[in-house]
Amino acid sequence: MADIALSASLEDYLEAIYTIVSEKQAARAKDIADKLKVHRSSVTNALHELSDRLLINYAPYDIVTLTDKGRAVGADIVRRHEILSEFFVKVLAVDEALADRTACEMEHVVPRPVLDRFIRFVEYVETCPRGGAKWIKGFAHYCTEGASLDDCEHCVEACLVDVRKRKNQGETNSMAVALTTLNPGQRARVTKVKGRGPVSQRIRAMGITPGAVMEIERVAPLGDPVDIKVRGYHLSLRREDLDGIEVECLAGPVGKPVEL
Amino acid sequence: MADIALSASLEDYLEAIYTIVSEKQAARAKDIADKLKVHRSSVTNALHELSDRLLINYAPYDIVTLTDKGRAVGADIVRRHEILSEFFVKVLAVDEALADRTACEMEHVVPRPVLDRFIRFVEYVETCPRGGAKWIKGFAHYCTEGASLDDCEHCVEACLVDVRKRKNQGETNSMAVALTTLNPGQRARVTKVKGRGPVSQRIRAMGITPGAVMEIERVAPLGDPVDIKVRGYHLSLRREDLDGIEVECLAGPVGKPVEL
DNA sequence: TGGTAATATTTGACAAGTCAAACTTTCGCG
DNA sequence: CGCGAAAGTTTGACTTGTCAAATATTACCA
Numbered sequence: 001m002a003d004i005a006l007s008a009s010l011e012d013y014l015e016a017i018y019t020i021v022s023e024k025q026a027a028r029a030k031d032i033a034d035k036l037k038v039h040r041s042s043v044t045n046a047l048h049e050l051s052d053r054l055l056i057n058y059a060p061y062d063i064v065t066l067t068d069k070g071r072a073v074g075a076d077i078v079r080r081h082e083i084l085s086e087f088f089v090k091v092l093a094v095d096e097a098l099a100d101r102t103a104c105e106m107e108h109v110v111p112r113p114v115l116d117r118f119i120r121f122v123e124y125v126e127t128c129p130r131g132g133a134k135w136i137k138g139f140a141h142y143c144t145e146g147a148s149l150d151d152c153e154h155c156v157e158a159c160l161v162d163v164r165k166r167k168n169q170g171e172t173n174s175m176a177v178a179l180t181t182l183n184p185g186q187r188a189r190v191t192k193v194k195g196r197g198p199v200s201q202r203i204r205a206m207g208i209t210p211g212a213v214m215e216i217e218r219v220a221p222l223g224d225p226v227d228i229k230v231r232g233y234h235l236s237l238r239r240e241d242l243d244g245i246e247v248e249c250l251a252g253p254v255g256k257p258v259e260l
Numbered sequence: 261m262a263d264i265a266l267s268a269s270l271e272d273y274l275e276a277i278y279t280i281v282s283e284k285q286a287a288r289a290k291d292i293a294d295k296l297k298v299h300r301s302s303v304t305n306a307l308h309e310l311s312d313r314l315l316i317n318y319a320p321y322d323i324v325t326l327t328d329k330g331r332a333v334g335a336d337i338v339r340r341h342e343i344l345s346e347f348f349v350k351v352l353a354v355d356e357a358l359a360d361r362t363a364c365e366m367e368h369v370v371p372r373p374v375l376d377r378f379i380r381f382v383e384y385v386e387t388c389p390r391g392g393a394k395w396i397k398g399f400a401h402y403c404t405e406g407a408s409l410d411d412c413e414h415c416v417e418a419c420l421v422d423v424r425k426r427k428n429q430g431e432t433n434s435m436a437v438a439l440t441t442l443n444p445g446q447r448a449r450v451t452k453v454k455g456r457g458p459v460s461q462r463i464r465a466m467g468i469t470p471g472a473v474m475e476i477e478r479v480a481p482l483g484d485p486v487d488i489k490v491r492g493y494h495l496s497l498r499r500e501d502l503d504g505i506e507v508e509c510l511a512g513p514v515g516k517p518v519e520l
Numbered sequence: 521t522g523g524t525a526a527t528a529t530t531t532g533a534c535a536a537g538t539c540a541a542a543c544t545t546t547c548g549c550g
Numbered sequence: 551c552g553c554g555a556a557a558g559t560t561t562g563a564c565t566t567g568t569c570a571a572a573t574a575t576t577a578c579c580a
Contacts (some may be wrong), residue, residue: 009567029528039569044529046567061528061575092377102374109365117352117403124399129412130390130419139384142471143377152389156423159390160416167413211402269537289558299539304559306537321545321558 006053008108011077012036013046014055015107017064018074026063075234080107080115083232087118091125093140119231123213127189127250129163179216179226179242187215188247190230195244207231208245266313268368271337272296273306274315275367277324278334286323335494340367340375343492347378351385353400379491383473387449387510389423439476439486439502447475448507450490455504467491468505 006014016035020027029047033040051058055070066074081103088099110118125131138155182188190212193200207230208214217234218227225236266274276295280287289303296303311318315330326334341363348359370378385391398415442448450472453460467490468474477487477494485496 007566030526038567040528041530041570042568088374088377092374092381094374094377098371098373102369102371105369106366109362109369111358111362113358114348114352114354114362117348117354120403121352121399124402128395128398128402129416130395135388135390138388139381142384142388143380153420153423153427156389156416156420160413160420163413163416267536290556298537300558301540301560302538 006073010046010049011108012104013043014050014070014074015077015081017050017056017066018071018078021064021066026065028063032064077107079232079234080110083115083118083122084110087122090122091136091139093136093143116231123211123231126187127211127213129159129166132162134159179228179245179247182216182219182247182249184216184218187213187250189213189250190245190247192246193244194246199241200244203237203241203245206235207233208235213250214247266333270306270309271368272364273303274310274330274334275337275341277310277316277326278331278338281324281326286325288323292324337367339492339494340370343375343378343382344370347382350382351396351399353396353403383471383491386447387471387473389419389426392422394419439488439505439507442476442479442507442509444476444478447473447510449473449510450505450507452506453504454506459501460504463497463501463505466493466495468495473510474507 013032013036016032017027020031020035024031029040029043032038032046033043036043047056047058047064050056050070054067055073057065057067084103084106085096085099088094088102089096092099094102125136126133134155179188190208190210192210193204193208212230214228214230216226217229220226224239226239226242227234227236229235273292273296276292277287280291280295284291289300289307292298292306293300293303307316307318307324310316310330314327315333317325317327344363344366345356345359348354348362349356352359354362385396386393394415439448450468450470452470453464453468472490474488474490477489479486484499486499486502487494487496489495
């Protein structure tokens with residue numbers, strides 16, 4: 001019944017349920033208790049709360065599954081988590097375990113607009129020629145060894161060479177690649193979203209706009225539903241939805257984080 | 261007596277007291293209540309807690325001041341807050357009010373090592389020739405208008421020109437500037453910390469190491485105690501402490517944030 | 521089918537934090 | 551001085567979240 005925003009604690013429960021349900025079919029109270037390192041009785045409490053809010057299907061002694069609403073809210077929480085964690089790992093070069101723990105705490109408090117900036121920033125860093133993997137590596141080096149600012153000129157020169165190279169390649173082969181030809185793991189930047197129909201409208205609404213970086217997560221055997229990740233959202237699109245989307249390929253993801 | 265870590269709530273109280281005491285001489289319960297938008301009776305509670313922990317000087321009906329320990333802990337909380345807020349404003353181009361609110365929530369949960377990365381990253385972005393004010397401006401533009409990746413070549417070329425210009429300047433005038441000749445507001449990067457004595461040891465321990473960016477906050481009339489900010493710490497150093505520190509000047513701070 | 525172990529739930533206690541209302545102290549001003 | 555308003559405190563109630571212990575249910579195996 002209650003419909004006020006979830007507390008941090010309840011968000012944690014829902015998130016745990018979401019990830020457990022993603023792996024298995026359904027969640028048992030014990031799985032949740034173990035995952036959150038909390039007493040089983042606390043879980044029962046939380047389940048009642050979440051059930052009251054119509055986020056989970058639950059009856060005493062029964063197994064837990066998500067309602068549609070719960071799935072949506074859960075996905076959103078996971079998204080927040082992933083975005084932050086990704087930022088820590090990819091940009092701040094924090095090691096994954098710590099990134100994850102920190103994201104866990106932060107996900108409850110970072111407001112939407114700031115979250116959006118985190119996404120954009122990762123995109124920007126990975127995409128802008130002045131950023132990129134090398135630049136981030138330079139940051140990791142800066143953190144561990146201190147600054148070495150002698151070879152800045154070389155660094156920027158190398159950067160310029162890269163841009164020119166990429167530009168020439170771009171003119172010959174990387175324009176308007178069809179999304180379905182890309183392999184899982186590959187990343188691409190949206191260059192254009194054609195069409196004005198409701199479908200392309202929906203696509204734009206989901207964050208697929210020019211400049212957005214998308215990652216191909218999975219292509220079904222027949223090549224039809226393509227799972228992608230854009231702006232933190234995991235989307236599953238059908239082939240015909242993809243026709244209006246032009247992309248250009250990007251290099252692989254940015255380097256590994258540094259142990260803290 | 262109790263000496264366990266402060267809760268988020270108590271940290272907020274202590275932070276509020278710290279800032280109020282910085283402005284006036286001492287804090288009244290009402291000031292705190294107003295600042296935190298909390299009932300007066302809740303403040304009394306918190307004051308007891310903080311007093312038990314020897315962080316504040318407090319007696320019923322009396323005014324509140326900080327103990328040395330409280331000042332230290334309070335300064336640390338404020339530092340965490342400032343670091344995060346600065347990151348949001350300077351890097352993510354978030355507007356100041358929102359940055360402040362977000363920092364307020366986050367300051368309680370971000371672990372030290374990650375916090376350190378935030379500092380370093382701001383330094384890196386402001387310092388690395390491939391970053392800098394222009395680059396951040398490009399990010400703000402990217403957030404509001406979407407990507408424009410046509411003139412990347414020009415952008416990097418301009419960047420290269422800047423590096424070379426700076427390099428030439430560097431060779432003629434910016435090496436080994438004395439800290440005391442700098443004006444308030446000016447920023448500089450530490451290039452060397454000379455000496456092996458206990459003083460230079462202490463200086464290094466406070467984060468003044470080669471590569472660190474420092475900002476001059478205030479120079480006393482006689483030029484002697486110089487207030488600086490390094491790695492989020494506000495320090496007050498005497499002239500003789502500064503002798504072993506070589507710096508080079510940096511351009512002004514990075515541009516203004518974008519309204520969200 | 522019955523019994524045991526694993527799993528869930530209920531209950532009660534507790535800690536932190538908040539507010540509202542009643543009460544006390546302080547302070548300034550006529 | 552003394553009175554009233556402002557500020558501070560105490561008390562009690564309530565919320566959220568936790569755990570531990572007692573109790574209940576389920577599942578599995580002989």
